Amino acid sequence: MPAGTTSGTPQVLLAHHLRQLKLPTILREYDKVARECAGDGVDHPRYLLRLVELELIDRERRMVERRIRAARFPAIKSLDTFDFTAIPSLNKMLLLELVRCEFILRRENVIALGNSGTGKTHAALALGLAACQKGFSVAFTTATALVHQLMEARDERRLLKLQRDLQAVKLLIVDELGYVPLSPTGAELLFEVFSQRYERGSTLVTSNLPFEDWTSVLGSERLTGALLDRLTHHVHILTMNGDSYRLKQSAARRRSPTAADRAEQNQVITETVDPETGEIGKP
Ligand code: ADP
Ligand code: MG
Numbered sequence: 001m002p003a004g005t006t007s008g009t010p011q012v013l014l015a016h017h018l019r020q021l022k023l024p025t026i027l028r029e030y031d032k033v034a035r036e037c038a039g040d041g042v043d044h045p046r047y048l049l050r051l052v053e054l055e056l057i058d059r060e061r062r063m064v065e066r067r068i069r070a071a072r073f074p075a076i077k078s079l080d081t082f083d084f085t086a087i088p089s090l091n092k093m094l095l096l097e098l099v100r101c102e103f104i105l106r107r108e109n110v111i112a113l114g115n116s117g118t119g120k121t122h123a124a125l126a127l128g129l130a131a132c133q134k135g136f137s138v139a140f141t142t143a144t145a146l147v148h149q150l151m152e153a154r155d156e157r158r159l160l161k162l163q164r165d166l167q168a169v170k171l172l173i174v175d176e177l178g179y180v181p182l183s184p185t186g187a188e189l190l191f192e193v194f195s196q197r198y199e200r201g202s203t204l205v206t207s208n209l210p211f212e213d214w215t216s217v218l219g220s221e222r223l224t225g226a227l228l229d230r231l232t233h234h235v236h237i238l239t240m241n242g243d244s245y246r247l248k249q250s251a252a253r254r255r256s257p258t259a260a261d262r263a264e265q266n267q268v269i270t271e272t273v274d275p276e277t278g279e280i281g282k283p
Contacts, residue, residue, distance in 0.1 A: 015027055023055050025054050025059075067132040068132045071140050074125075078125075079126045082119065086119070086242070086245055087118055087119055089114070089240060098238075099127060101127075103202060107201055109203045109205070110127065110236045110237075111207070112204070113211075114240030119240060121175055137168070137170050140173045146193070149162065150189040151186060163192065166197070169201060172197060172203045172204070174206075176206060177205050178214070178217050181216065184220070187218040191223055194227055195230055
């Protein structure tokens with residue numbers, strides 16, 4: 001219906017216009033808030049202000065949810081559930097500083113290094129979630145999946161588009177560099193991604209290997225040097241060596257297994273985001 005049409009009841013027209021203007025919260029709330037405002041003796045500008053504020057709050061929440069979905073996190077985790085005492089080698093102050101996401105504004109990188117099960121992925125997910133909540137676009141992937149995606153895109157002649165998309169995100173998280181050696185082509189494609197993001201956007205890499213062993217994954221000494229040169233120019237390093245949290249937990253469970261423990265063990269995602277509020281909670 002064109003704007004300015006006079007037929008139909010005002011409510012029908014209003015609903016139509018609010019939908020067209022994409023103001024779903026005002027549409028849902030205007031009647032209830034009108035009654036509240038009448039009761040409180042609130043004037044029209046303040047009524048409108050209340051409605052617009054509700055829409056803004058809701059819109060921000062919808063955008064956070066959209067960014068979280070777009071990031072493709074394998075699980076939603078935050079530092080609220082991170083036990084710092086389990087990993088004494090980790091610089092807690094640094095991680096707490098990083099979760100404020102100012103490193104993303106400065107386009108700095110983060111590398112989390114340590115053996116398996118020490119919370120590297122957990123920390124990466126927490127940083128990714130915080131970035132989404134602070135308004136940054138995020139993409140989460142593993143080194144193997146990313147290389148696979150790049151090779152596929154190259155074969156299908158859409159590598160440039162993928163490279164541009166990867167360059168555009170404010171925080172690219174590449175998890176698990178080191179478990180699987182990459183082919184020479186794969187390593188070169190990965191190098192290109194890091195190189196294209198250099199000083200343009202933040203990259204977070206987790207690896208079970210110390211830097212001196214990265215050649216075993218990337219193949220060539222020359223490529224590893226060039227990649228590390230770019231990645232570590234502006235970098236925060238999270239050292240996460242210690243006992244595996246997984247092993248410690250399952251050892252504790254074996255000592256005193258409870259039904260709740262067993263149920264928890266079977267859960268892949270330990271926390272969820274409430275789609276209504278965007279808040280993190282346990283299912
Ligand atoms: P990594 O990536 O270093 O191999 P993960 O982050 O996958 O380790 O951790 C393995 C499991 O243990 C995950 O479920 C993670 O949430 C949990 N975990 C690891 N470290 C901690 C910690 N310090 N506090 C709470 N949970 C942890
Ligand atoms: Mg991991």
